[in-house]
Amino acid sequence: MRNKPTEAESVLWNYLSGNRMGAHFRRQYPVFGYIPDFLCISHKLIIEIDGGYHFEGEQIEKDTERTSYLNSIGYTVLRFTNEEVLCNIDAVLEKISDNLGDKKSNQAPLPSGGVGGGYYRKLRTIEMQRLTVEEFREAEKLPLVVVLDDVRSMYNVGSVFRTSDAFRVERICLCGITSTPPHPEIHKTALGAEDSVAWQYFPTALEAVKALRRQGYTVLAVEQAEGSTLLPSFLPEQGRRYAVVLGNEVKGVHQDVIDASDGCLEIPQLGTKHSMNVSVTAGIIIYQFARALLL
DSSP: OOSSOOHHHHHHHHHHGGGTTSSOOEESOOBTTBOOSEEETTTTEEEEEEOGGGGSHHHHHHHHHHHHHHHHTTOEEEEEEHHHHHHOHHHHHHHHHHHHHHSOOOOOOOOOSOSOOOOOOOOOGGGGOOOOHHHHHHSOOEEEEEEEESOOOHHHHHHHHHHHHHTTEEEEEEETTOOOSSOHHHHHHHTTHHHHSOEEEESSHHHHHHHHHHTTOEEEEESOOTTOEEGGGOOOOTTOOEEEEEOBTTTBSOHHHHHHSSEEEEOOOOSSOSOOOHHHHHHHHHHHHHHHHTO
């Protein structure tokens, strides 16, 4: 799997992303051991963009074998060349649209009411088609780094690893007293995500923030502060790389780290408590970025 899309893939993704064609497509999402360029699960439609090597030697036979297998399990495979996408995008989009119209979505309707309607069946683990650790490391990542500033609980650290794995976070920076893998308490909540998600250690979060800003990241501390941006009004921008800093369970993010950051994000809270568990906060923040930049 490639980290960077080709020019033709980027062009087509601009038309497929965001349900622009009336169907939800995913990029490089595994299907029974194969990783197609684009996949619409609800219509069982796969789109492949073929470069020159697809027309050489053994690759022709491999592509034919893969297409035959995917057809046998109910998927339609559309193949386009780079030249078709770059030079005749209208014809490509018309063919995709025709196939979406021909194939009725197999997504179950939402229940209209009542209890126990039997509309949904829990998926078995084998049906979820999760990546292997090796596939995860090669997959396209969410352009987000999570910085943990003196997070005391190893259970919280493990939970952040697990959420970061779920949304393919680029990496985690473990700072100060924050423990690092391997450790049984981290593993208890990470459940192996500490092996898939990249991480590095810094003596202080301030050092991590300075290093990330030098690398071109926009760094945002997650904290209740004067002038902070409320999360519902924040929309990450495509093409930018971000880092978020999550603080200690009691003291939060250090003030010098806030001072060195580009801004602050705040999650609105409506109850009696003034804070949430750091791992819960991480889940909310990471999902906001994933929803805008990757999903």
